Amino acid sequence: MTATLIDGKAIAAEMQAKTAAESAELSAAGWAPRLVSISVGDVAAAELYVRNQQRRAEAAGVGFEARNYPETISLEQLTGVLQGLNADPRVNGIIIQRPLPAHIPVKALQKSIHPLKDVEGMHPSSIGNIVYNDLALGPCTAVAAVEILKTLPLKVEGLDVTVIGHSEIVGKPIAFLMMGLGATVTVCHHLTRQVAVHSRRADAVFVAVGKPGLVTGEMLKPGAALIDIGINRVEGPDGPRTVGDADFDSCAEVAGWITPVPGGVGPVTVATLMQNAVLATRMQMAQYRDIYTAAE
Template sequence: MRAQVIDGKAITARMRAEVAEEAARLTAEGWQPKLVSISVGDTAAAELYVRNQQRQAESAGVLFEARNYPAETSLEQLTGILQGLNADPRVNGVIIQRPLPDHIPVKVLQKTVHPLKDVEGMHPASIGNIVYNDLALGPCTVVAAVEILKTLPLKLEGLDVTVIGHSEIVGKPIAFLLMGLGATVTVCHHMTRSVAMHSRASDAVFVAVGKPGLVTGEMLKPGAALIDIGINRVETSEGPRTVGDADFESCGEVAGWITPVPGGVGPVTVATLMKNAVLAARMQMEHYRDAYARTEH
């Protein structure tokens, strides 16, 4: 029996409907959520993402402004631009598109975005909050991947999960988030002696490494859930294709559920970004109201 293919687009549609309702409520209160996207230099690589984000934002009632800056823009100039956006109450979220020119370290920019406007969940404070099980503005890919697992008929408490990949922005936060939900988590990486030994013992496997075909069917327990976060471009006889980190054919023969690439974690990640946008707008509205509330004497 083949694995059930998880429809990321259906999950996205449900999330988008909820986001649109909240955006409409905020707009009625005079706080229509607004995102600003920052691209620097050659934007061809990020263009598809930006267009997709813009389309999703507009369908959810979120304003979206795409800003492109020349490649020679300095780190100091960009820092100043971000500080200006931090101080602008009309802007609720900032997205930093990658790749960036070599002279612009992405981590410095991510640290500059105010945590209340960090809709990507990439500020060190946002990543660190996961340790305390605070997901107010969690990293979008991480929250999306775990959200997909939650839609399956599996009880998270006590679930044995293997996470393949231990990056600071995906693997490690997923592990902390799953532990917070009661799962028992094993994290594998390039120094792990036998990844297959761990993955074959697990009820769910997450993979985020950036190596096409890394996970094969023989590495999975029959009936396990496989959440593939990898995005790779490969050349085939029919031309270039986008694939994940799992060999979809062999894994599909063994897994109980599997996410396709594209169409799995990707769409849910963008929906999570929009969810963060309306949440950030709500948090900022309350922050301003508390800060400037009139007190009666």
């Protein structure tokens, strides 16, 4: 392997230390950050994520409460729950765990969360703010991927970047974030002809599609940075394992830097979630102070 392995856990640990310090400062001011996680029905699919989030929250000094509701709950009832959490000053952030039952569209729930409590960065206003380079509460995975790239010894201004995948919560936000930093960005998707033509000329490639082995070494410029955001479960000779969207072995022979899966973007995404929780708490504290100052 010639590529330098990007240690997402180390980056996340550094972020977590800063978040814990800010959380302690807010707690001393009477504003201890607190998250509420919402899941519906069988939680087996989301249980690992919830446990990981709770563990990271505790390490960052952020309160965490996991709530599970029966699969029979209606969209109207769940929306009412969110409205109650929006109005509760003791709750600073709301997380919607996926998957959800078919009768509850996740976008409807994301729209119901107050933008100041949207720690996942999924509310339409949070996504839209990125167009104006306002990163107050950005979508965690996209922000994490860009933060990883910023740790590398690359000049972002003028960097040629290819984003493979154009989802509303990962690919598109990454493209806007990178443009906001001065990069020249190409976005590829399932209708793009000859993706390799674009990826081979890029100094940095982000891939977030959900297709294992999609990006191979021959699709990369030698020395390029590869940020692999995909998470896929595949069967191997020793049983199921987690892999990204890149063929790691061939890409590592060509790339200058590469993120492993797991251990790359994932830990930084959770660290970004906690960072958003602290920032959301600070923003809510300021809003309450403005309201009561104006009322006096």
